Amino acid sequence: MPGLGGRFSTVVKAKVSKLLDRAEDPAETLDYGYNKQLELLQNVKKGIADVVTSKKRLQMQEEQIKQQVVKLDTQARQALAQGREDLARAALERKTVAQTELQSLDQQIADLENQQEQLTENEKKMRAKIEAFRTKKEVIKAQYSAAEAQVKISEAATGVGEQMADLGLAMQRAEDKTEQMRARASAVEELEKAGTFDDITSLGPPQDDIDKQLAELSAGSQVDDELAKMKAELGQGGGGDAPALGEGSSQQPAEGQS
Numbered sequence: 001m002p003g004l005g006g007r008f009s010t011v012v013k014a015k016v017s018k019l020l021d022r023a024e025d026p027a028e029t030l031d032y033g034y035n036k037q038l039e040l041l042q043n044v045k046k047g048i049a050d051v052v053t054s055k056k057r058l059q060m061q062e063e064q065i066k067q068q069v070v071k072l073d074t075q076a077r078q079a080l081a082q083g084r085e086d087l088a089r090a091a092l093e094r095k096t097v098a099q100t101e102l103q104s105l106d107q108q109i110a111d112l113e114n115q116q117e118q119l120t121e122n123e124k125k126m127r128a129k130i131e132a133f134r135t136k137k138e139v140i141k142a143q144y145s146a147a148e149a150q151v152k153i154s155e156a157a158t159g160v161g162e163q164m165a166d167l168g169l170a171m172q173r174a175e176d177k178t179e180q181m182r183a184r185a186s187a188v189e190e191l192e193k194a195g196t197f198d199d200i201t202s203l204g205p206p207q208d209d210i211d212k213q214l215a216e217l218s219a220g221s222q223v224d225d226e227l228a229k230m231k232a233e234l235g236q237g238g239g240g241d242a243p244a245l246g247e248g249s250s251q252q253p254a255e256g257q258s
Contacts, residue, residue, distance in 0.1 A: 026140065026141070026144050027141045027144060027145075030137040030140060030141060031137070033133070033137075034130070034133060034134055034137055037126075037129075037130045037133060038130065040126070041123065041126050041127060041130060044119060044122060044123045044126060045123060047119055048116060048119045048120060048123060051112050051115050051116045051119060052112075052116055054112055055109055055112040055113060055116065058105050058108055058109050058112065059109060061105060062102060062105045062106070062109065065098050065101055065102050065105065066102065068098050069095050069098045069099055069102065072091045072092070072094050072095035072098065073091075073092075073095055075087075075088075075091040076088040076089075076091035076092045076095065079091060
């Protein structure tokens with residue numbers, strides 16, 4: 001089982017991978033991979049060019065040695081014709097060395113040709129793979145761009161929906177406040193018609209029903225007493241005729257009365 005250090009390392013790697021995944025742009029990653037493959041292809045082409053250059057150099061050496069072999073063969077024949085067998089032998093010995101060198105060059109040139117053919121075949125396969133990668137890369141980039149646009153549209157639509165929901169709630173609150181205000185105005189109007197506000201302003205401190213009734217009785221008794229007193233002063237206690245209205249102010253009091 002992994003120890004504490006192993007689990008910590010796994011968690012850190014997971015966190016880093018998650019952060020990289022968030023920061024990664026698929027289009028840039030694909031373009032970067034495509035460019036790296038092109039660099040590798042260029043390296044292969046450069047390797048083929050180097051192999052071909054080396055082969056050409058060896059072929060030039062081979063041609064020079066072949067000319068030297070022909071020359072040595074001619075010199076050996078001339079020396080032998082002139083009775084100089086020693087010179088002819090020396091020329092033939094050098095010819096043998098040159099021929100051996102030619103065989104070595106032939107083998108090296110053959111190896112380079114095989115290497116060139118192999119590199120050329122690899123270069124073709126790599127070029128085909130890179131072209132396939134390029135096509136697939138463009139398709140993926142187009143799909144990613146379309147998906148990204150779809151996500152933006154969905155997010156925008158979600159934002160509009162949330163805003164509409166907020167506006168709906170605000171409108172509902174405004175309607176509730178309006179209804180409450182209308183109900184309050186109606187209540188005030190009804191109380192005003194019922195004289196509730198007049199009672200409140202005229203009676204002073206609030207009174208319960210019993211106090212109010214006792215006060216009314218007391219007020220009525222006081223009025224009766226005062227009325228009886230006025231009648232006695234006017235001599236109407238026995239039920240005589242009362243002076244007409246308006247005569248009271250001009251009637252002079254009787255002599256002896258003050």
